Amino acid sequence: MKSIFPAILAGIAAFIIYLILSAGSALPNDGILLWSSAELIIGLILSIITGLICRKIWVGTSYKMANPLRWLLLIVYIIPFLIELIIANLTVAWKVITGRNIRPGIVKLTPGMKTDAGALLLSASITYQPGTASVDVDEETRELYVHCLDIGEDPKGAIPADKIFAKLNLAKWIRRITQ
Amino acid sequence: MIDIIVTVCVLISLIFSILGVIGLFRFPDFYTRIHAAGLVGSFGLLFMGAAVLIYAAGLLLSGDEAWLNYGAHVLLALLVAVITGTTSTHAIARSAYRSGNAPIAKNDALKEDIQSMKRREEKRR
Numbered sequence: 378m379k380s381i382f383p384a385i386l387a388g389i390a391a392f393i394i395y396l397i398l399s400a401g402s403a404l405p406n407d408g409i410l411l412w413s414s415a416e417l418i419i420g421l422i423l424s425i426i427t428g429l430i431c432r433k434i435w436v437g438t439s440y441k442m443a444n445p446l447r448w449l450l451l452i453v454y455i456i457p458f459l460i461e462l463i464i465a466n467l468t469v470a471w472k473v474i475t476g477r478n479i480r481p482g483i484v485k486l487t488p489g490m491k492t493d494a495g496a497l498l499l500s501a502s503i504t505y506q507p508g509t510a511s512v513d514v515d516e517e518t519r520e521l522y523v524h525c526l527d528i529g530e531d532p533k534g535a536i537p538a539d540k541i542f543a544k545l546n547l548a549k550w551i552r553r554i555t556q
Numbered sequence: 557m558i559d560i561i562v563t564v565c566v567l568i569s570l571i572f573s574i575l576g577v578i579g580l581f582r583f584p585d586f587y588t589r590i591h592a593a594g595l596v597g598s599f600g601l602l603f604m605g606a607a608v609l610i611y612a613a614g615l616l617l618s619g620d621e622a623w624l625n626y627g628a629h630v631l632l633a634l635l636v637a638v639i640t641g642t643t644s645t646h647a648i649a650r651s652a653y654r655s656g657n658a659p660i661a662k663n664d665a666l667k668e669d670i671q672s673m674k675r676r677e678e679k680r681r
Contacts, residue, residue, distance in 0.1 A: 394632070397628045397629075397631070397632050398628070398629070398632065400624050400625075400628045401621070401624035401625055401628075411624070462598060462599075462602075465598075466572065466595060466598060466599045469579070469591055469592070469594070469595055470572065470575050470595060472579075473575050473576075473578055473579035473582060473583075473592060473595070474575070476582060479583070479584070479588065480662055481584075481585070481587060481588050481659060481660060481661050481662070482659075482661040482662045482663035482664065483659065483661055483663065483664045483665050483666045483667075484663065484665055485665040485666075485669075500646070501639075501642045501643075501646075504642045504645050504646050505594075505597075505598060505638065505641070505642045505645075506594070506598070507591050507592075507594035507595050507597075507598055508591050508594070509591075510587070510590050510591065510594070510645055510646070510649050511646055511649075512587070512646075512649045512650055512653050512666060513650050513653060513654075513666055513670070513673070515669070515673055516677075517676070522665060522666040522669075524587045524590070524649065524659065524661075526588060526591045528662065528663060535665075
């Protein structure tokens with residue numbers, strides 16, 4: 378019975394994706410909100426099958442991220458992330474045009490995250506910004522090795538995660554979401 | 557009005573994509589080229605998606621039924637492209653480093669730690 382919870386979560390995720398893809402299928406005389414009843418029934422059956430298939434391939438041990446409030450915070454997180462993304466894009470675009478200030482290097486990052494989800498979100502945020510990409514991760518201490526396009530003058534030792542972003546402290550946001 | 561905004565979004569997307577491709581030729585080694593390709597994956601992609609979303613909003617204002625199809629599908633496509641793009645960038649960089657592609661770098665913190673990390677991973681298996 379231990380695998381019932383992953384099955385339910387995977388089923389809900391599959392059902393939401395099915396709802397998004399089939400939105401607007403409502404017929405004039407038969408339909409609930411945006412979806413026709415035939416689509417809803419087929420979607421329900423398919424998502425139950427998906428949940429049953431996925432119940433064995435769950436690797437996590439913590440169900441902290443199943444809380445909907447955290448997902449709401451994750452959606453709000455898009456705003457500071459986009460601001461940071463604009464800065465990173467303009468910086469890298471300027472470096473492509475001028476060709477100056479390219480001092481590549483790999484730095485060690487101590488993320489200071491207590492959960493695996495936090496480390497995942499932090500490394501994904503770092504990789505998606507142009508100019509920084511996480512190359513490798515130490516799975517025990519959750520230390521990240523980040524390749525930067527411009528590491529500055531003389532970096533020494535491991536740097537904390539709060540220093541890697543240009544303007545906003547995204548690591549603090551991630552800690553708020555996942556802990 | 558909406559046509560102009562959509563055109564501007566597509567133009568910004570094209571400019572960043574072109575800059576990304578130029579960067580692929582200008583930058584010196586594999587790892588710096590990943591950052592140039594990141595330009596295409598972030599702003600090149602996001603602004604193209606934003607153009608379609610704004611076009612869908614225009615359809616909504618003019619009372620066309622098709623706006624829901626455009627909007628929902630593009631939102632899902634953006635989400636999937638962001639997640640898979642990030643994962644594949646990390647996978648490419650990691651496998652390149654582990655297969656011995658040394659970066660041109662002032663400071664390589666991974667060089668000292670990679671051997672002990674591999675040994676610990678062997679032990680756990």
